Amino acid sequence: xxxxxxxxxxxxxxxxxxxxxxxxxxxxxxxxxxxxxxxxxxxxxxxxxxxxxxxxxxxxxxxxxxxxxxxxxxxxxxxxxxxxxxxxxxxxxxxxxxxxxxxxxxxxxxxxxxxxxxxxxxxxxxxxxxxxxxxxxxxxxxxxxxxxxxxxxxxxxxxxxxxxxxxxxxxxxxxxxxxxxxxxxxxxxxxxxxxxxxxxxxxxxxxxxxxxxxxxxxxxxxxxxxxxxxxxxxxxxxxxxxxxxxxxxxxxxxxxxxxxxxxxxxxxxxxxxxxxxxxxxxxxxxx
Numbered sequence: 001x002x003x004x005x006x007x008x009x010x011x012x013x014x015x016x017x018x019x020x021x022x023x024x025x026x027x028x029x030x031x032x033x034x035x036x037x038x039x040x041x042x043x044x045x046x047x048x049x050x051x052x053x054x055x056x057x058x059x060x061x062x063x064x065x066x067x068x069x070x071x072x073x074x075x076x077x078x079x080x081x082x083x084x085x086x087x088x089x090x091x092x093x094x095x096x097x098x099x100x101x102x103x104x105x106x107x108x109x110x111x112x113x114x115x116x117x118x119x120x121x122x123x124x125x126x127x128x129x130x131x132x133x134x135x136x137x138x139x140x141x142x143x144x145x146x147x148x149x150x151x152x153x154x155x156x157x158x159x160x161x162x163x164x165x166x167x168x169x170x171x172x173x174x175x176x177x178x179x180x181x182x183x184x185x186x187x188x189x190x191x192x193x194x195x196x197x198x199x200x201x202x203x204x205x206x207x208x209x210x211x212x213x214x215x216x217x218x219x220x221x222x223x224x225x226x227x228x229x230x231x232x233x234x235x236x237x238x239x240x241x242x243x244x245x246x247x248x249x250x251x252x253x254x255x256x257x258x259x260x261x262x263x264x265x266x267x268x269x270x271x272x273x274x275x276x277x278x279x280x281x282x283x284x285x286x287x
Contacts, residue, residue, distance in 0.1 A: 001029060004149075007079055008070030009035040009053075011047060012095055015123035016068065017049055019153030022126070034060045061086045064067040066145070069094040069104075073269055080107045091142045093149070097168055098265040101135045101161060103273055113137045115146050119153065119166045121175055128154030129171040133161035164268065169259030177254060178207070190210055 004026055006013045013033065020026045031051040035042060042053035054060055061067060061083050071079045074095045084107075092114045094104060101114045115138055130150040134143050143158065150156035159167060167237040182203055189199035214225055229235045242248070 002026075003030045003032060003064040004066040004068065005032040005034065005064035006068045006070050007034050007057060007060070008068075008072075008095075009033050009038065009041050009072060011121070012119065012123060013070040014045060014151065015121075015128070016070075016119075016153055017045070017051060019123065019126050020149065021049060023152035025136070025152045027149055032060050032064060057083055058086055061090065064090065066091045066093060066149075071096070071097055073098050073265070074182045076088065076269075077107055077273065084108050087112060089113075091115065091138065091146065093146055095119065097172065098262065098269045100270065101133070103270055105135070105191075106273060111135070111137050113139070113142055115143070116161060116164060117146070117150060118164055119150060120172050126153050129174070130154060130156045131159045131164065131167040131171070132156060133159055133164055150274075155177060165262040166259050168262040169255050169257075172262075173258045177251070182207070216248040 004020070006017070017031055017033070020031065021028055028050040029052065030058050032044060032051070032054060033045055033051060034057050037055065039055070040262050042055075042202065045051060046053045057079075067087070069088050069092065070078065076096055076099050087108055087279050090113070092104065092112060094101075094114060094116050095118075096116075097118065099116075101116055105111055112135070114135045115132050116134075117130055117132045119128040122128050123130075128150065130153070132143075132150065134146075134148055147156045147158070182200075186196065186199055189203070190196055194202075210224075214221060217224065219227075225239075229239060
């Protein structure tokens with residue numbers, strides 16, 4: 001019986017676990033979760049999903065065919081330390097922003113089957129937009145298996161690893177941009193006299209409807225917008241303000257800057273790893 005193990009027990013790990021069980025991809029007894037010391041969190045997940053939990057990462061790695069790295073990026077080295085000799089044919093799926101496939105292989109000490117994934121927080125309701133990138137050691141069967149994991153919590157697209165920074169800036173951070181927009185819409189709704197509760201429901205349904213139109217229609221967003229925008233009407237009046245305020249430029253700059261920051265963080269993590277290795281080598285030579 002194939003098993004999947006999660007190293008890290010945070011919100012993204014839980015979102016995936018919930019989606020995998022609900023979608024029938026894995027049964028609860030096929031899922032193992034480990035963290036360093038938070039017993040209360042593991043008990044919570046065990047009770048809620050009836051999955052297996054442990055503090056022993058070695059036993060987890062030896063027992064599963066898929067290892068999901070769901071820790072904080074800064075903890076990648078400490079999370080993998082001590083596991084290197086037990087990683088052989090398992091597929092490693094990393095959810096860590098900024099940690100490259102080369103970095104993971106460097107910590108393990110050899111080339112392994114690694115897939116990097118960039119889901120977003122909408123995974124919690126099985127609506128994630130996820131992109132994955134695979135190392136050369138990953139088989140097509142493993143890619144398809146990984147794709148099925150993320151399709152259980154939304155949609156999944158395959159990209160080159162070099163495109164993952166752009167994915168991070170677009171869909172990884174994307175929910176926050178939408179929430180920012182909703183904050184502004186709520187503020188405007190109150191200022192024009194609407195009840196906040198009513199306004200939130202109207203805004204949520206408006207976004208849901210527009211999103212569904214984009215997903216289901218063959219028309220471009222431009223065409224859909226033009227169909228709503230009658231000459232000299234209310235929509236055109238509002239759109240003209242967005243154009244005057246150069247909102248389009250601001251949104252483009254927003255995504256570009258988030259993408260640049262993803263690249264900066266990736267470079268920072270890589271540099272930190274190189275420095276860490278250099279210190280270890282120097283310490284070894286001095287003994």
